[in-house]
Amino acid sequence: MQKRAFKDKIYGELAAITRSLANPHRLEIVDLLAQADFSVEQIAEQTNLSVANASQHLQVLKAAQLVDVTRQGTFIYYRLANANVFKAWRALRTVAMERNATIEKVARDFRKPDSAPEPVSIEGLRRKMQSGKVTVLDVRPEAEYENGHIADALSIPIERLSRRLKELPKRKEIVVYCRGPFCVFADEAVAILSKAGYKVTRLEEGFPDW
Amino acid sequence: MQKRAFKDKIYGELAAITRSLANPHRLEIVDLLAQADFSVEQIAEQTNLSVANASQHLQVLKAAQLVDVTRQGTFIYYRLANANVFKAWRALRTVAMERNATIEKVARDFRKPDSAPEPVSIEGLRRKMQSGKVTVLDVRPEAEYENGHIADALSIPIERLSRRLKELPKRKEIVVYCRGPFCVFADEAVAILSKAGYKVTRLEEGFPDW
């Protein structure tokens, strides 16, 4: 094989994999699958896609071998093929957040109305946890918490938070986390909790980053 | 802004940046720019593109803010915007090499005819260097060597290697490196040197990875 043909082949394959990620819905799906396994229907619901359309996008990811499937009865569960897929997603996310002013602006504007406090970084949370003066709260759906969570974190899914406030100690500071920097569960939790008089911030990133 | 509109905006921007990488030529350009700055003409030459076409691809990367430019006289030099762009490229490369059997196969087939020895990893080279029994050889063009190289590496651009063999000590093992895992300069060097009786292997990855 000639040198040029070799390179065309290699970069062509590389681009094919990259293209399989280069779509808003598929990126959202990858971000979701970083939490846990989900069925096609669940994925469609979470991402506001029709089931057929979600399925098509999942086929694209599967063809690129970025996701794996397991059948359980009539349900087919999708998951990320491995941790490197998450790392690639995160590397793209990092570049995008850093290079693209729109993303930061949109995120800030979305959160501003709640006059939210500055999010805490992963490093910051580690320090707070070592000093022991913090309650860590996971507001993702229970299944995702069970699939993995920050050690000693409490689980109160966001939609039940208002009714379960009394489970949270009033004295300690609370740090809430959810799926990732683009997940709004933690923002909603911060709004609810600060209104209820808690000292609360959100973790900047999400559990998979942790 | 509604939750769905927020997500559509965020993932849309993310996908736009990902799309700017999702093309074989643009990936090759990013891989090249990881070495040093290059003018449009140089980029076009290295990647076998017409100048106009290379320019268009560079515009796409520039619009995504993945590259920066400097004008020097009539030349315009492009460079990667920062190290995170290289990290994103590498994360994609890692996933692709791991998930896509074609890439490994093509790379192996291309190298096999030379009955090349197994490449050494970055870790492996570090160990060899500590024991001091290795000559490290950089076969990239001189400008790239000058832009940055492995400490104590010799520089002999691949096209001059055959004529400058006497500069290399015969006794020590040689490890050659070049631009990256898809760069064939190191493979050519291994072929030349092993034919000349040297004990030689290539570094699996390239200088930017180091």
Next chain:
DNA sequence: CAGGTATTCAATAAATCTATTGAATAATTG
């Protein structure tokens, strides 16, 4: 400022990607 060189722009046709729709398939339940 005229001529030359490096780069970008603009227009276009071919190829590829996307969402939608409705039908087909595969496993489970009764």
Next chain:
DNA sequence: CAATTATTCAATAGATTTATTGAATACCTG
């Protein structure tokens, strides 16, 4: 086995991406 449910497939129209071509622009040299 028929009915049900979850998922995939197939066809298609509209949108986007790409390479090519030739012209336009920006800067340098003399």
